[in-house]
Amino acid sequence: MTESFVNIRSSQVRWLILLTYLLGLIIDSMVLLNSSLQILPPMTLLAVLYWSGHFLDRTYFIGAFSLGVLTDALYQTTLGAHALLYCVILFMMIRNRLQFRTYPSWQQAFIIGLYLLIYQALNTLFFNPVLDDGTFVPYWSMPAAGILIWPVLSGILNKLTQNTP
Amino acid sequence: MQFIIAFLLSIVLMAADHYGQILGSLRSVLLTTLTPIERAATFPQQIYNLITTDFSSINTLERENQQLKTEMLLLKAKQQQVINLELQVQRLESLLGTTGKITNQNVQIATVTFYSSNPLSQFLTLNKGNLDNVKKQQTVIDSQGIMGQIIQTTPTTSRVLLITDPEHQIPVRVQRTGQRGILSGTGHDNTQxxxxxxxxxIREGDILESSGLGGIFPAGYPVAIITQIETQGDNPYFRITATPIAKLNQSHKVLIINQQEDENWNNDFDFDLDFNLKSQKDASSKGKEP
Known part of the structure; x- marks a missing residue:
């Protein structure tokens, strides 16, 4: 979101984008292994939102759709359900991305938190997850965790993008 | 425009997956793609286990070894009883003139490589797939009881839907009374x-075993134990909660059961229970001959 890489095209960081998707999928898989990690937001979604907010030359719907379908396979949910959620959240992001780019990192984090809250509400509507006392709080705290994670994530990716030759 | 295409494609995909089975192969391809990612996700845990195992004391290992030896001895003793019981059943069946027969079952040992304890779904991933002749709907058990059934296979892995998953149902009967019912998963290690x-x-503590109705699960395997029985106003049925007997979150090695005899079921790690029983039976009958 800094002006120093406005001139960088997304094709120049293609491998970095794919790497973030891959790492995102690995972290999302780790969340499945441990119920206490459910507080973590979907990293693949955060990665797609980051890249769509930073590069205006692409919409990243193909990436969001593909990652959503892979998430469906990973979570054993109906194929296309997560893809739909990812595309809807990405659409909301793209509608406001010009404005989003101008915000400081902390302000962006709150907008991302709002998107994650909508994602989680749609998730509940779609999949009707079984939440007990141990999982209810982590499940609904996920958007708050996203607010904390976003500045760190965007900071790292900003740094990596700026260092791209 | 791209959003509309992606949106419509998602809905078509959902409808095709929900109402038809045509996307089974697509899911299999996706799971094959995800296999290395799942392995990478378990890597930190494997390192942790490796480190903690290396630091475990010799005393602990000796104790564990002793425990396993005792368990093996008990199981061998029980196996001898099973052989005798099988012979008795055959004798009684021949007296009655019935054609009943204890079902022959092949089993295959598999290792749990990945699992999900997510509120959305509860499943396990095993290290045996199509190449090992694992097929959909095969039953998976551990040393205690039924864990679930195979719902998806890739060439090298297979996915098991646990009996606690909200989408899972299994026909059961109460071991003590023979009362039949349907056991459904409720999530979070419980069933209803x-x-x-x-x-x-029916009472608390009753054991539920698979009834074999429907032909998917073999009959007679323990499934769950009743922990709570409630009445709900005028409802003619009980609300019964049962806890799975199998160690769904602890078992590392599991058995995949194939009810039908299959000549191609050849694997170095396969263990034919029926063959083992027969060979022991033959040996014992030869020993009894004058």
Whole structure:
């Protein structure tokens, strides 16, 4: 979101984008292994939102759709359900991305938190997850965790993008 | 425009997956793609286990070894009883003139490589797939009881839907009374027994075993133990909660059961229970001959 890489095209960081998707999928898989990690937001979604907010030359719907379908396979949910959620959240992001780019990192984090809250509400509507006392709080705290994670994530990716030759 | 295409494609995909089975191969391809990612996700845990195992004391290992030896001895003793019981059943069947026969079952040992304890779904991933002749709907058990059934296979892995998953149902009967019912998963390591009328002689602590109805699960395997029985106003059925007997979150090695005899079921790690029983039976009958 800094002006120093406005001139960088997304094709120049293609491998970095794919790497973030891959790492995102690995972290999302780790969340499945441990119920206490459910507080973590979907990293693949955060990665797609980051890249769509930073590069205006692409919409990243193909990436969001593909990652959503892979998430469906990973979570054993109906194929296309997560893809739909990812595309809807990405659409909301793209509608406001010009404005989003101008915000400081902390302000962006709150907008991302709002998107994650909508994602989680749609998730509940779609999949009707079984939440007990141990999982209810982590499940609904996920958007708050996203607010904390976003500045760190965007900071790292900003740094990596700026260092791209 | 791209959003509309992606949106419509998602809905078509959902409808095709929900109402038809045509996307089974697509899911299999996706799972094959995800296999290395799942392995990478378990890597930190494997390192942790490796480190903690290396630091475990010799005393602990000796104790564990002793425990396993005792367990093996007990199992061998039980196996001898099973052989005798099988012979008795055959004798009684021949007296009655019935054609009943204890079902022959092949089993295959598999290792749990990945699992999900997510509120959305509860499953395991095993290290055996199509190449090992694992097929959909095969039953998976551990040393205690039924864990679930195979719902998806890739060439090298297979996915098991646990009996606690909200989408899973298994026909069962109460071991003590023979009362039949349907056991449904409720998530979070619990199940619910449905369709048991309030006038049934059922009590807490009763063991539920698979009834074999429907032909998917073999009959007679322990599934769950009843932990809570409630009545709900005028509802003619009990609300019964049952806890799975199998160690769903602890078992590392599991058995995949194939009910049908299959000549291609050849694997170095396969263990034919029936063959083992027969060979021991033959040996014992030869020993009894004058």
């Amino acid at each position: 027994l449905g369709f048991i009328p309030v006038n049934s002689a």
